[in-house]
Amino acid sequence: MSIRRVKSKWAKTAVLLRSDYLRGHMPDTRLFSHASLQAMLDQYGMVYVKPVNGTYGNGVMRVEKMLRKSGFRCQLGTSIREYSTFDGLYTYLNWHAQRRMHIVQKGIHLLRHKGRRFDIRVMVQKNPRGAWEATGTIGRLAFPGKIVTNYHSGGTPMALERLMEGHASGMRLNMFQQQLNRLSVAVATQLEATYPGIKEIGVDIAIDAKLHPWILEVNTLPDPYIFRKLPDKSVFRRIYRYASLYGRFKRSKV
Numbered sequence: 054m055s056i057r058r059v060k061s062k063w064a065k066t067a068v069l070l071r072s073d074y075l076r077g078h079m080p081d082t083r084l085f086s087h088a089s090l091q092a093m094l095d096q097y098g099m100v101y102v103k104p105v106n107g108t109y110g111n112g113v114m115r116v117e118k119m120l121r122k123s124g125f126r127c128q129l130g131t132s133i134r135e136y137s138t139f140d141g142l143y144t145y146l147n148w149h150a151q152r153r154m155h156i157v158q159k160g161i162h163l164l165r166h167k168g169r170r171f172d173i174r175v176m177v178q179k180n181p182r183g184a185w186e187a188t189g190t191i192g193r194l195a196f197p198g199k200i201v202t203n204y205h206s207g208g209t210p211m212a213l214e215r216l217m218e219g220h221a222s223g224m225r226l227n228m229f230q231q232q233l234n235r236l237s238v239a240v241a242t243q244l245e246a247t248y249p250g251i252k253e254i255g256v257d258i259a260i261d262a263k264l265h266p267w268i269l270e271v272n273t274l275p276d277p278y279i280f281r282k283l284p285d286k287s288v289f290r291r292i293y294r295y296a297s298l299y300g301r302f303k304r305s306k307v
Contacts, residue, residue, distance in 0.1 A: 057250030058274045060106045063156055065271050068247045074239060078268050080259075085155035087143055094118055094125070094139075099160035102146060104153045112153075114146065115160065161259040161267045166216045170195040173213065173260065175237040176275060178253045178295040185241045187234035188295060189280045189288045192216035210282035221264060233258060233266060240271055248273075252299040 059065055066082050069075045083089040085102060093100050099117035107113065115128045119135070125142040127134045129149075136142040163170040176189040194209040194216065214226065221229050237256040245251055255275025259267040277296060280289040296302050 059248050063105050072243050080159040080267050082158045085157050089157050093157050097159045101158045164260045171216050173258045175256045177237045177241045179299050185238045187237050188292050210279050
């Protein structure tokens with residue numbers, strides 16, 4: 054069975070922005086240029102510059118205006134550069150981005166757990182009835198000093214309940230989880246209308262201080278094995294079983 058994959062972040066963003074509901078959960082995103090970078094830094098103070106076809110957080114840069122002194126700061130991995138002028142900053146970013154198309158995305162100040170940033174991955178799959186279902190949620194805790202949370206970049210997978218300690222618990226956490234599920238299923242439904250053939254997505258969601266979820270990225274071939282890190286092993290078993298049914302894996306046994 055053919056499973057469709059859509060790589061372009063820009064193409065997926067354009068599709069999601071057609072939905073009034075999803076638009077309220079999408080950070081301002083524009084193609085990288087001198088004008089867009091300058092305008093968005095002036096408006097938001099902090100942005101992320103990402104390759105359109107990047108994976109695992111590779112090449113993602115955090116760019117911000119410095120508050121205590123004039124100038125700009127750019128972080129790539131654990132390397133931090135400072136520039137006294139916007140043109141100096143842009144020259145570096147343009148050199149870095151010259152081989153691939155990039156986007157500029159409004160920066161969301163992520164919630165933190167023990168001082169480290171985290172975001173959330175929600176797995177959405179076609180279930181045995183052929184309907185979209187949110188099958189797993191996992192938090193991703195950034196490696197100290199890094200700006201991305203991906204497991205392949207040193208991030209730590211962790212249960213949502215642990216990461217949300219001090220932010221939400223009990224009934225509020227349950228309602229928050231339901232909100233994430235509805236949002237992620239809506240993302241899958243919206244993408245499928247344009248890209249028939251997708252069977253699974255991983256929705257990366259940032260949470261701000263007001264507990265508002267922001268859709269950072271959508272992966273149409275997400276890594277299911279990260280869910281093995283959860284204490285509840287039934288989550289991965291369900292994910293694997295569904296994936297086997299629509300043809301991603303040859304065997305259905307875990």
